Amino acid sequence: MARISRTSGKPAATKGAAKSAAKGTRAKRATPETIGIGIIGAGGIAQGVHIPGYQKLSNARVVAVSDPIEASRRGASEKFGIEDAYADFREMLKRDDIHAVSVTTPNFLHAEATIAALEAGKHVLCEKPLAMNATEGQAMVDAARRTGNKLMCGFHYRFTPEIQTLKRFAQSGAFGDMYYARTQALRRRGIPGWGMFINKEKNGGGPLIDIGVHMLDSTLHVLGFPKPIAVSGQTYQKFGKRRDVLGLMGQWDYKNFTVEDFAAALIRFEGGATLTLESSFVANTEESDKMTFQIFGDKGGATYNPLKMYTEQNKTLLDITPVHLPRNVQAHHAEIASFVESVVNDTPVFTPGEEALQVTRIIDAIYESSERGAEVRL
Numbered sequence: 001m002a003r004i005s006r007t008s009g010k011p012a013a014t015k016g017a018a019k020s021a022a023k024g025t026r027a028k029r030a031t032p033e034t035i036g037i038g039i040i041g042a043g044g045i046a047q048g049v050h051i052p053g054y055q056k057l058s059n060a061r062v063v064a065v066s067d068p069i070e071a072s073r074r075g076a077s078e079k080f081g082i083e084d085a086y087a088d089f090r091e092m093l094k095r096d097d098i099h100a101v102s103v104t105t106p107n108f109l110h111a112e113a114t115i116a117a118l119e120a121g122k123h124v125l126c127e128k129p130l131a132m133n134a135t136e137g138q139a140m141v142d143a144a145r146r147t148g149n150k151l152m153c154g155f156h157y158r159f160t161p162e163i164q165t166l167k168r169f170a171q172s173g174a175f176g177d178m179y180y181a182r183t184q185a186l187r188r189r190g191i192p193g194w195g196m197f198i199n200k201e202k203n204g205g206g207p208l209i210d211i212g213v214h215m216l217d218s219t220l221h222v223l224g225f226p227k228p229i230a231v232s233g234q235t236y237q238k239f240g241k242r243r244d245v246l247g248l249m250g251q252w253d254y255k256n257f258t259v260e261d262f263a264a265a266l267i268r269f270e271g272g273a274t275l276t277l278e279s280s281f282v283a284n285t286e287e288s289d290k291m292t293f294q295i296f297g298d299k300g301g302a303t304y305n306p307l308k309m310y311t312e313q314n315k316t317l318l319d320i321t322p323v324h325l326p327r328n329v330q331a332h333h334a335e336i337a338s339f340v341e342s343v344v345n346d347t348p349v350f351t352p353g354e355e356a357l358q359v360t361r362i363i364d365a366i367y368e369s370s371e372r373g374a375e376v377r378l
């Protein structure tokens, strides 16, 4: 198994330990100073975010990419100076100098690629959504447990200073009992004109699984992942199959639009909290691109994006919005740095597969509720 060896004699794995030994200090463990990274799927998010994110780090090196499309894998390897490019990710996974991979394929391949990588001894950062459905997601989480390798899901919003602040305040009790939340991921005219995003079989669904998943995860993170017990949802397909609708994110193939273009849901949690969710690729609404949520607590409340926080003291209403937050945080890059840190230091990942699986279970239940026209008990 090619997991990072704590005892191997490979030069990369023992350099730090050798240095410590020379200084007379006892090495805590022999981890590589620089871990090798493989990329499965060399498309938009890989080239836009993952590869540049790893290349900013001193403790990671992208050694290979894989993509069945020659132009994509060659383009990525030439643009980023990556030594090797594979058509078949299973060939790439045979390399011992790859310790971790990013799975940046379309959704329908997340489970297959992730499980193969985990079983080949690699740690995995899998893009969101974790999987097409909870059955796949459970198999991924099981594979991570079975192999002892790490599985992280690409929920980069959790790395924004705003959501990190909200999480700290929520955890400290500043909002009291958080009994209600409202989550929105709304595009006004944003059906993607590329990729597999309008194909139910390849993407698992539309805006709910593609962008709603981000805000649902972030809201649950701030709420502390309460246990969902019932879900009622409805999806709509009002625009996607029409040719007369403006395409601001490219022109999609309206004849092959098989996903929802709007979804709404009510989620009930153990203990009585509830959450409502709305997500659209296209809707007649004011905002053109709204990724937001609101938290309602009995001591305080908050809105994400823009960040605002509210409370009452001495019978006086106060806005307690922070006046200072860290600037210039690139959340995607922070996510990648966090993943690498977890691998190098053998610490838990910040956005674990188990939590991403809970998000996937809720999404499944929203689709199921809509199909059945009934509340789904979890």
Ligand SMILES: NC(=O)c1ccc[n+]([C@@H]2O[C@H](COP(=O)([O-])OP(=O)(O)OC[C@H]3O[C@@H](n4cnc5c(N)ncnc54)[C@H](O)[C@@H]3O)[C@@H](O)[C@H]2O)c1
Pocket (backbone or CB within 6 Å): 040, 041, 042, 043, 044, 045, 046, 066, 067, 068, 069, 072, 089, 104, 105, 106, 107, 109, 127, 128, 129, 154, 156, 195, 196, 210
């Ligand atoms: N977190 C975010 O902000 C964010 C943004 C965009 C996309 N994503 C997610 O990233 C994933 C990829 O999206 P994208 O926009 O990069 O799509 P894309 O279509 O641009 O890229 C996907 C790539 O995977 C490749 N691929 C297909 N089959 C493969 C295989 N068997 N082995 C290796 N590669 C294979 C394709 O050829 C393509 O180059 C999706 O799951 C999407 O939801 C996340």
